[in-house]
Amino acid sequence: MALTENRKENGEKNGKKNGAETAAGPSRGGAVRWRTRPDPAARSRGGQRFLLLGLVLAGAYSLFPVYWLIIAATKDRVGLYQSNGLWFSDFHLWENLQQVFTYEDGIFLRWTANSFLYAGVGSLGGTLIALATGYGLARFDFPGRGVVFAAVVGSFLIPIALLTLPLYLMFSKIGLVDTPWAMLIPCLINPFSVYLAKVYTEATIPFELLEAARIDGAGELRIFFSIVLRMMTTGGATVFLLAFVNTWNAFFLPLTVLRGQENWTLNLGLYNWTGKRSESGIDLTSLVLTGALLSIIPMAIMMVAMRRYWRTGVTMGALK
């Protein structure tokens, strides 16, 4: 929390120096903007070259596996095993894609749709619940507020196995195992989203505004839906995005609560394919690799589209 304040101050200082984009800070749309503060005196030419070299090496390390994956997805089996791994050989991307989408009656498409369903609907519901809770915690003083907040923060420490196994047993008793609900329901309650929503509310929604709305006779629900939610668009988008990524990447929960492959997520399907290739006669390597590349694409699109917001989310998340 201290960091947010720090950053706020920096924003103001920066503004005095650079004039322009100042007051933007945390007040506009709720996002604490990323601000790079150059330190010009630190720059000697030799030193800069050394820093650049280090960064280029780290960048190459980060990007190399993705580069290789893109190349590998364009190769057929022969090319994958025999050609130079670092460069293209015959271009077979379209055949690979066709194979991925037709293998076992197009089960891959089903998994993609499932992943979108769980991540999309689950995160949307989860975000709405989190925004309401964050708003309640940040702007009302009710008995038990401290307990709720303590539960939110404390739950960050609970290991997934401790929750997932009993959840599986409970879900199997009420017949939810192996249905989409087994994935969707746990997504609705996300303490980390609540934490973020509380932080965003504190930065975005002034008490005075609520007072004014109340004096004008607006009901609490109306205030929440037509004022608070609208002002929290940016914060809400970040919460949604992070929840979406989390659900899209989830593995242990779907592995535990989803049995039949028609309800699986992309991750679960790909995991299953990696197991198959060493068991039976079929070689699924190029299928797995092309599928892996495909499953990154939605993440890449979301990350690029919402670059500004999610970066904020990641760093805000670090402030607990």
Add this chain to the structure above:
Amino acid sequence: MIRSLRWKGAAFTVPFQLGFVFLYLLPIGYAIHQSLFLQKQSGLGLGGATTEFVGLENYQQGLTDSAFMTSILRVVLFACVQIPFMLLVSLVLALFLDAVTSKVAGRFRIMLLVPYMIPGVVAAIVWINLYSPEVGPLTPLGELFGFDWNFFDPSMVWPAIGNLLTWHGIGYNMVIIYSALQGVPRELFEAARLDGASELRIALSIKVPFVRGALVLTALLSIIQMLQIFNEPALFRNVTPETISDSFTPIMIIYNQAFNAANYHYAAALSVLLALMLGVASFLFYRLTSREAD
């Protein structure tokens, strides 16, 4: 605050509270309850199974289960190597980014964050294939430089997983440390420079102490994740079952006890034990590092 208003505010948190009870408190209570029982075969196993209350017997068994304890030790030892290494690299990169022009920093920040946005399962799939002697480019590359390495060899499995985790985690940790660095008042550097301090000295004596909080936080998060590591070894096991046993990490044991051995009671006891250890580890780490700061 007006009384009725208080309750209206509390009402906003009701859906979450209900869900929290159902999805967090109830399962934990259920796990603890389950951990106190054991399925026992009556007679010669012909009379069917009965569930008996056994008290803390499951816990006793867990604490003396050499496979479980070995898996915890394995993960802890690994954490002691991988986490400091990953955080050191993240810290150095954050310091580098802090010292270059903002345009350059922006570009590299995105590049270094690319691995973070890749799902863990996909990241593991990609690296497993990079390591693979048949498909991956790393084996021929090693031969070129005279290394005869096999990443699926038992001695190489931890370095292989360590590299995967490091690759995946650097960006996220770097961003957190970097954002803390951005909060250091620039005036401090000016003052230090006037006193004749070198850039390296400034980095070590001003910047690093200033981001201690961020380092503690990233370390704590990494420890929590490491004790629960499951995805990466599970995927490695898919490809090299002879190298990675099904009791390689604590969560793998718990999963196997629950779903392959159908021994939920024991699995529940083990997950409660793991949660307790996680709590103790986080607490100790936090105490140790915050005492140092004084």
